[in-house]
Amino acid sequence: MAERVAGPEIERLIQLLARLPGLGPRSARRAALHLIRKREELFGPLAEAMQVARERILVCSACGNVDTSDPCTICRDPRRDPAALVVVETVADLWALERAGATTARYHVLGGTLSPLDGVGPKDLNIESLVGRVAENAIQEVILAVNATVDGQTTAHYITDSLAHASVKITRLAHGVPVGGELDYLDEGTLAAAMRQRTAF
């Protein structure tokens, strides 16, 4: 869109919307027009919510979660198991586990995975702080909930080595058939793992 069509303000809005994941230049234009059409119901509230969130969002200095308080709501929750930590790659993974109600433990967000090719080393992740938390809080179990990818597994091994001198049990998520999944569509690795780790019925 040439600038003269709709003014630099709209053009800038479209350019910034296009940088959101899931939106490209075309869908950003559509989103901007949708906002303009739904001025009262959506544009106003969204602009407001962005200002509020931008001003109030903090990163939890304990676990790396994002929240409007530091320590975050999860770290402050006294009902959480004080003896276990779930290690995740990203806040998105933390949210996914919370949606599933998968654990009552607290979390530790690594901020990514080790990836030598992309220049991501141990210093770039929150691994040192994990080792510190385990030692200081008498953690008894570290649950590695990293992705089942090569980088995720490499990171899991590195963390296991880093925690070798701590007397802590290290576990990882089970591999297996996704609930609702059909065997015919699953890869061989998953099927073999599901068979190896079969449980009593």
Place this chain on the structure above:
Amino acid sequence: MAERVAGPEIERLIQLLARLPGLGPRSARRAALHLIRKREELFGPLAEAMQVARERILVCSACGNVDTSDPCTICRDPRRDPAALVVVETVADLWALERAGATTARYHVLGGTLSPLDGVGPKDLNIESLVGRVAENAIQEVILAVNATVDGQTTAHYITDSLAHASVKITRLAHGVPVGGELDYLDEGTLAAAMRQRTAF
């Protein structure tokens, strides 16, 4: 995401983002996390751009375009052909034609198409104002750039009837093979129209 995970401010931001076209609940969460990660480069500027755009955007009272001035930049542009109007369904279509540099005429945005099943009648569209503009501004050509859909064509016929008493030439966009298009992938209607309306080479 339960509210306790990340606080009501983030939850509200995600809910509003999910109402943008092209984003669902899952991609809205991803977009929100992306904003939080890119706080300085993206979140701040986008929140700012939304506030500015929301405050300054107007709908042009002449043509229905959105801009930060009324009449809009296009309507005020003296280089625009004063004797022709391009009728489009939406502002998105206007922008598409402007990006293509397809015309030097001014526009008239209908705001949709006639659609009896959805309860959209002539009064819901900017048709009366089109008839008025044609009469008042000595318009000589009305170019119907509506979509080549049933509703679009119905609307085109209705507009033609409404302008029957005005001495104005009514044209419509050509049907034919899209530039770069392959014949094998085109529908029969388009191919037949392209053949009928073939031009000298």
